[in-house]
Amino acid sequence: MGKTSRDYTEAVSVCELDRTTMSVLEIGDGDLVSLETIDGEVVVRARLGRGLEPGMGFIPAGPYANVIISADTWESGMPDFKGVRAKVFKAAGSRVFSIKELVAKMLEE
Amino acid sequence: MSRPQVLENVVCPFCGCLCDDIRLTIEDGKIVGNERGCALSKAKFLQATTDRMMSPAILQGSEFVEVSLDEAVDRAARILAEAHRPLIYGLSSTENDAHREVYRLAEYLGGVVDNTSSVCHGPSIIGTQESGEPVAALAEVRNRADLVIYWGANPLYAHPRHVSRFVRAPGVFIKDPKSERQMWVIDVRETVTSRVADRAIIIRPGTDLEVIEALRALVRGHTIDVSSVGGVSLDTLREIADAMKSAKYGVLFYGLGLTQSRGRHSNVDAAIRLVQDLNNYTKWSMMPMRGHYNVAGANKTSTWTTGYPYAVDYSRGYPRYQPGEYTAVDLLRRREVDALLNVAADPIAHFPRAAIQGLKSIPIINLDPKRNLTSLIATVNIPTAIAGIECDGAVARMDGLPLYVKKIVDPPESVLPDREVLRMIFDRVQEVSRQ
Numbered sequence A: 001m002g003k004t005s006r007d008y009t010e011a012v013s014v015c016e017l018d019r020t021t022m023s024v025l026e027i028g029d030g031d032l033v034s035l036e037t038i039d040g041e042v043v044v045r046a047r048l049g050r051g052l053e054p055g056m057g058f059i060p061a062g063p064y065a066n067v068i069i070s071a072d073t074w075e076s077g078m079p080d081f082k083g084v085r086a087k088v089f090k091a092a093g094s095r096v097f098s099i100k101e102l103v104a105k106m107l108e109e
Numbered sequence B: 001m002s003r004p005q006v007l008e009n010v011v012c013p014f015c016g017c018l019c020d021d022i023r024l025t026i027e028d029g030k031i032v033g034n035e036r037g038c039a040l041s042k043a044k045f046l047q048a049t050t051d052r053m054m055s056p057a058i059l060q061g062s063e064f065v066e067v068s069l070d071e072a073v074d075r076a077a078r079i080l081a082e083a084h085r086p087l088i089y090g091l092s093s094t095e096n097d098a099h100r101e102v103y104r105l106a107e108y109l110g111g112v113v114d115n116t117s118s119v120c121h122g123p124s125i126i127g128t129q130e131s132g133e134p135v136a137a138l139a140e141v142r143n144r145a146d147l148v149i150y151w152g153a154n155p156l157y158a159h160p161r162h163v164s165r166f167v168r169a170p171g172v173f174i175k176d177p178k179s180e181r182q183m184w185v186i187d188v189r190e191t192v193t194s195r196v197a198d199r200a201i202i203i204r205p206g207t208d209l210e211v212i213e214a215l216r217a218l219v220r221g222h223t224i225d226v227s228s229v230g231g232v233s234l235d236t237l238r239e240i241a242d243a244m245k246s247a248k249y250g251v252l253f254y255g256l257g258l259t260q261s262r263g264r265h266s267n268v269d270a271a272i273r274l275v276q277d278l279n280n281y282t283k284w285s286m287m288p289m290r291g292h293y294n295v296a297g298a299n300k301t302s303t304w305t306t307g308y309p310y311a312v313d314y315s316r317g318y319p320r321y322q323p324g325e326y327t328a329v330d331l332l333r334r335r336e337v338d339a340l341l342n343v344a345a346d347p348i349a350h351f352p353r354a355a356i357q358g359l360k361s362i363p364i365i366n367l368d369p370k371r372n373l374t375s376l377i378a379t380v381n382i383p384t385a386i387a388g389i390e391c392d393g394a395v396a397r398m399d400g401l402p403l404y405v406k407k408i409v410d411p412p413e414s415v416l417p418d419r420e421v422l423r424m425i426f427d428r429v430q431e432v433s434r435q
């Protein structure tokens, strides 16, 4: 599947969360959520993830995850792709940007 | 219509397993069948012609204008010749001869050349530079290993045939892999692989280093004064350490779970030392689960040619190496480069935002067979042939085994391999610089 395809966008614009987090925050499978870190904010779709510990989220590698991770590599070349602290909010009423919009926005700021 | 032709033992140029047993059916110059390949392999071969960049194009204003190959090469050469600190990045999804052209160009330009391992297994390489490389051949794993551990790796998802070809397949000394070989998974979450493993151990995110060090202590016979490490009880850790020590031949495959999380190369370094410790008792080896089919090759060609595996700077006329300084993400975050030549990679899809912003106001030359996210904003796009399908070449498997990938079908009209386009750019850069 090409990176400019809808399938790719749908595959990478999700955040898997565990059942407990989802019920506490009243988030349903497929609901929009806003993820906030010190580096940025992005809206994606929540999915019920299997085998995740409460408090842990998983976003597939891709442009949506890249919005909220730091480019500091601690002098290693490797950014923090994993283990990033983030806040999760319900984001009803907002929308998931298309990849084109997302890239344009990243370049603009 | 010509009769369908069947090609045996084709190498799959997708992931670091480089499965070399694919059977392809070709009809009228098109690949119509792929037997033995996994879903990723089928998509790679059968959809080779979809989503292609069809013509070289130059960005003018906000529109792409199709141009001839010569015009695109000329523009690319001028961008590179004028740049003070050009970065050449990518290489993991193309063959070794294309890499050769890249190093030649980087040296001539006094630029920086980095490959995608800086954002995947770069920390593994730093780890091996510290402590050595206890690597085994994949065939040896299949023939001998009685305990295989995947740590921070999810092969059923990313390397779909790794388990079936090397772990759950019988070998010379392992006749019945189900009963004679154990497959364990250590990860921060349940995965498709952990669900089919003989044993799955879940650790707390970011505690890999502690867990490895605890295992080292236990393997060496020390006592530990805590009840659990990284969320794993001491009893379980003791069981793991004992199983590791009493295996006849153990193999530790590790993925980005070790290299991209807290600790990075220290995690890998510690894992290597664990394997070294285990070799005091029995035979163990370890191997990174290399993702792109020739990312291992990129590290090799870079080392042969420049002396260093990635993050190589030629600005002083000779190669210098420093991850964190000459790695793509750092250079872009610091806004240090003034032109990017991207070869067979997609930085816009894979770099953090602050690094992508470093691409905002610099020209980008993008060589790739397919449209990708980088092609959306590149100044010059040049389509190339797909290595291993439309042109031949040499590539390296995750265990370092060199394999020859074949040309199966012709590329689209007037589309050339990466190596030829790069050679044209090099020649033109020389002409432009002389003027």
Ligand code: SF4
Residues within 6 Å of the ligand: B012, B013, B014, B015, B016, B017, B018, B019, B036, B037, B038, B039, B040, B041, B159, B160, B161, B162
């Ligand atoms: S496991 Fe990797 S190399 Fe083997 S067929 Fe699948 S994608 Fe290709």
